[in-house]
Every structure is written in C-alpha cells, then in structure tokens.
Amino acid sequence: MAEEGFRLPGSGYGELVNIIVAYGTRDGASDPADIGRLDPQASAARNNAFLTGIGVLRGGDKKLVTDRGRALARSLWSGTPDEARRRWREIVPTDGFLQDIVAAVKLRDGMSRHALLAYIANAARVPRNKPTMSGAAAVIEILKASGLLKEDEDRLVASFEEPAVPDHDLPGNPRNEPGGEVGLSPSPSDDEQAEVSESVSVDAPGGVEARVVIQVQVRCTTDEVDGLGPRLRKLLDDLSGRPG
Template sequence: MAEKGFRLPGSGYEELLNIILAYGTRDGASNPGDVGKLDPAHQASATRNNAFLTGIGVLEGGEKKLVTDRGRALARSLWRGTPEEARRQWREVVSTDEFLQNIVSAVKLRNGMSRAALLAYIANAARVPRNNPTMSGAAAVVEILKASGLLREDEGRLVASFGEPPVPDDDLLPEDSPGTPDGELHISVSPADSPRPDAPAEVSESIQPDAARGPEARVVIQVQVRCTADEVEELGPKLRKLLKDISGPLA
C-alpha cells in the first residue's frame, strides 16, 4: 500500500450511497455528469468523499470532478437495478481496487474476523487514526464489501465469501421435468470460505408411479461441493469416483 495511506469514505454507507446516486443519476447517459452541479448539502458531503470515490473509479478529474461510466453504472444499479445487478457493479469496483481486495484477503486468511477487529484492521491498513469519522468510513468499506458479496455475516463474524447464493430447495428439478433423464446427476461446485472435505452430499429422491409399468424409482440428485480455490484441481478424481459409485443399479 502507498505510504500516504488509503482515503477512506468520509461518511457512513447510507450517505455514501446517496452521494453516488446524486452523482450518477443526475444527467443523461451522454453527459459525464458534473459533480459541481449538485446542491450545497450534497456538495458538503461530497467533499468528504471525493478522494475515496475517485480512488475506486466512481469519479475522475482534478478540481472539477466528473462521474465515470463505472460510477454511472453503479448508480443506476443502485437506483433501479436488481440486488444482483448492484452486487455485480460493486464487484466491478472492488476488482480494480487493491486496497479493497486486500481487506477481503485479510479476512480470508484469518478465517473470519469480528466487526470490531475488522474496523480496526481497515483503519490501520489505511494508515489513519482511529477516530469517529475514520471508523465510520471503515464501516462503510465493510458494507461495500458485503454489498459486493465478497464478505458476509456468519454467527456474529465477517467471513470471506465468493457471493454464490445457496441453491434453494425449489430449484431442484421436478421429477417430471421435460428433458430430465432418470438418474441424472447435477453437480454444482462453489468455492467456500473454509474447506469442508467431510461435508456429505445432499441427495433428493422421489418415486413417481407409472401407470403402464407400475411404480418405478426416479431419482434426481444434486450434489453441492464446497471447497477452496486451491482444491479445485483435486476435484476431478473425487467426482469421477462419486459418479462411479452412484451410477450403479439402485437397490
């Protein structure tokens, strides 16, 4: 990190969102959006956040700040987009900022951190004193990383996450779905914040009677594999063995 440190947000997360929305939704798509046109209330708040928003690519320019295409896309996703669109736009922001990426890595390496510990870590990493404005800005960073899906709450701790939502039960293919052959195996591999090599596969099965041939077992199996990124290469042999074990005749 640079010796000068990182410029944290100058306000809380909600106020930061209001500033982004004011910047990015004010003008037409062809106009970059002159921040100087904002009302005095937003201007005062913007002054405290300009350095941060410029650093993460939402604003650009010197004394006269303009909204970037990335900033406008983020604002639109926050204003009218779906939660998934907003998450994707925040991820785009995080993916180009080394400081924010390092925060996620720090949480990952520690297998999670308490909120207080993470706020203190962010302040130290940014090389700023721990006062109320600083901790408010650190809290805004945490909320940004949560909004991006890269951090999540887990039993009172913040843990790193790849933002993959769990598969709900109603997403399992129904037994009579067209094009779903009997005994078809669906495998979904998603990296996890901590390895769970002993986690059992989740299997859903049902029996659907056939009027012509009598009762016949019809099984739809969905396997979710939780692993770290380093373990992905080792999955091939394990999955092949799993396929071989379950592809035999049903008892």
C-alpha cells in the same frame, strides 16, 4: 516522508450511496460540475477522494462520474440488489486496498466486526476517530453489498465466489480453444487457503499445444507456514514433471 494512507470514505454507507446516486443519475451530474449543487458540498468533498480512488469518479476539482460509476449509481437508485451486487463486484477487483481487506478476512477464516473495523483503520494508516470508523464501516458495507463478505453469526466471513471480471480484462481467446487457457479451480475445502498457480504444457491432438492452469488453495495455521514452501514447490514440480 511517511507514505500517504488510503483515503477511506468520509461518511457512512447510506450517505455514500446518496452521493454516488447524485453523481450518476441526475442531469446536473452528467457534466463536469460541482456536486455541491446537488448535495451538501462538505459531505461530497469528504468522499471524493475515495470515490475517485475506486474509479467511480474522475477528474480534478470538477469531478466527472465514470461510465462504471454511472452504472453503479443507476443500479443503486432503481436496480435490484443483484444488479447492485454485480456493479460493486466490477469495482472491488480494480482496487488493491479493497482486495486486501477481503484477503485478510479469508486468511483469518473470518473476523469480528470490531476487529475488522480496527484492521481497516490500521491498513489505511489513519487515526481511529469517529469519521475514520464511519468510513471503515462503509467499506465493510460495500464488501457486503458486493457479496464478497457476509455475516455469519457474530463474524464477517469471505465468500469464495469469484468476483466479476471487468470486460477489458477478459482474455482474447475463449476457454478450451487452441492457444487459450483451460482453468481448473477446485472448490476450497476446510484445509485450503493460499493460492498457487502453475502452467503445464501438454500435447493436444493435431500437434497443438494446450496450456492448463491449475490453481491450488491451501489453508494452514501460522505454525505450519515454515514448512509450507517446500511442500508447495514439490507439488508444482510433480505437476509440471520437473525433477525434485
């Protein structure tokens, strides 16, 4: 049996926002109720699978808005663009498909809108028809609203700013405390792209062992991929003090 594809939005971004707002800001949407009472049922039904997949909704036939979905809805309804951006950025990192789209744009150093629409449809494993392309366009607008993609002349490029981390994913130990992790994340340059991380144990004062996590981003062409692995491994060996 063929693997089921990703459920894209069933309408454009503007209509999708209206449905999210209907679920999250009106009194009727605070209960496990049919959104058809609030907005045209067919329109909501086309988007329920997507909204459930990204954690805005939960439940079976009777959908409930999640706490994260309600916060997003309120920011879209009455918040500032910065607040809406922050709420979208809490959602995007929790969905592998949306993360993969951002990664694809990064790896290609930007894509035209037409190419990205086609890529999203192919990645979702759905036919390229009008509803599909509307849904793909909605995904692009979500990623733009989150600040993870931006327009650069006639291309869409990825922002290298780190997305927001959901509160429940934050580490228990503060940074720079004994037993915690000290993150070193250099700003990406034109020669960087793929991420590599390595943990290195060092002796800290008082006999406490501190762990330093170093992240390296490497950008290369397809012709350079074959020789990339040994060079990265040598770099990690040098950082950790292991013999080559």
